Amino acid sequence: MSPPPDSKQTAAETAETSTTRSRPRTALDNQNFIKKQVKSLILTGDLGPGDPLPTEQQLMNQLGVGRHPLREAMKALEAVGIVEIRHGHGTYVGTLSLRSLEDGLAFRMTQSMAGDLRDVRDVLDVREALEVGLADQVIAHYRGTGYERLAEIVDTMEQMAARGQTFAEQDLDFHRTLYAPLDNRLIIDLLSVFWRTFAEVNERLPGDHYTPADAARWHRNLLEAIKKNSAADFTRAMKDHFTGIRVRFDATET
Structure with a gap:
């Protein structure tokens, strides 16, 4: 029997996303939607500071969003310390920042x-x-x-x-x-x-x-x-x- 998958990775990959019926209509709504989903992914996945988030492509697929709005939302989350973007390495759960x-x-x-x-x-x-x-x-x-x-x-x-x-x-x-x-x-x-x-x-x-x-x-x-x-x-x-x-x-x- 194969070993059970890592619980954090499984939770991250199976995080719930909104359906197309609830998709936001404006750019601001879209960014808020993405930020809410990423925060939910961190919480439901029991991810802690320093843990890696799914790749950009994985997040685009999971959330059904484009690259540009995803990056803008990630920048906003980074500004308040929720995520940390390490260029060339990926995005990680951030630490408290004031x-x-x-x-x-x-x-x-x-x-x-x-x-x-x-x-x-x-x-x-x-x-x-x-x-x-x-x-x-x-x-x-x-x-x-x-x-x-x-x-x-x-x-x-x-x-x-x-x-x-x-x-x-x-x-x-x-x-x-x-x-x-x-x-x-x-x-x-x-x-x-x-x-x-x-x-x-x-x-x-x-x-x-x-x-x-x-x-x-x-x-x-x-x-x-x-x-x-x-x-x-x-x-x-x-x-x-x-x-x-x-x-x-x-x-x-x-």
């Missing part, structure tokens, strides 16, 4: 620079809510120990501040290191998106309404709260951090 979110936020925040900075403030509010909300988890993890890498980063910040240097790279490194032990990749990715989009706008603001020494002090206070194993102190230090950042926006508008 690239489209980052691009959209960056554009809106750049637009906001010419107005009332509303979108910039909104992003800052969301980031603060997320980081303050993680205080209990952070303190519960560290329990007053295991903060050596954070201490090294803060020491570097203070040394650079003493020389009048800014430390954007160390700032991002601190926040990534701070939350890495929580073992939640989405938290790291979201904070990185917020941080990068904000940092780009922050560099364009006129004037310096807080100094590198101020920024180093904010991070030192966060570190001291971890050392003391105090969620209350950590929350207070994080709020002070964001209050200090907002001072720059308030000064820009005056």
Whole structure:
């Protein structure tokens, strides 16, 4: 008796497709139809990140669509991280990507620079809510120990501040290191998106309404709260951090 076929491949090859009676009528409808069918194929086939999808020709046959609309739909799915197109090798199930979110936020925040900075403030509010909300988890993890890498980063910040240097790279490194032990990749990715989009706008603001020494002090206070194993102190230090950042926006508008 021959061995049973691979379950993932079988599911992919036998994924249900709509009949000609339900075919979309417009190009946009067609693209949405294809995207829906490809996502259904991934889900019903129990395919995970990195698993290969059927070939382009196989998908054309299964879905009853042409090459051009299929490629356009695949590009749209790739833009949101659902699939990954490896030219010359095929198409694979993608991994979570926040690239489209980052691009959209960056554009809106750049637009906001010419107005009332509303979108910039909104992003800052969301980031603060997320980081303050993680205080209990952070303190519960560290329990007053295991903060050596954070201490090294803060020491570097203070040394650079003493020389009048800014430390954007160390700032991002601190926040990534701070939350890495929580073992939640989405938290790291979201904070990185917020941080990068904000940092780009922050560099364009006129004037310096807080100094590198101020920024180093904010991070030192966060570190001291971890050392003391105090969620209350950590929350207070994080709020002070964001209050200090907002001072720059308030000064820009005056």
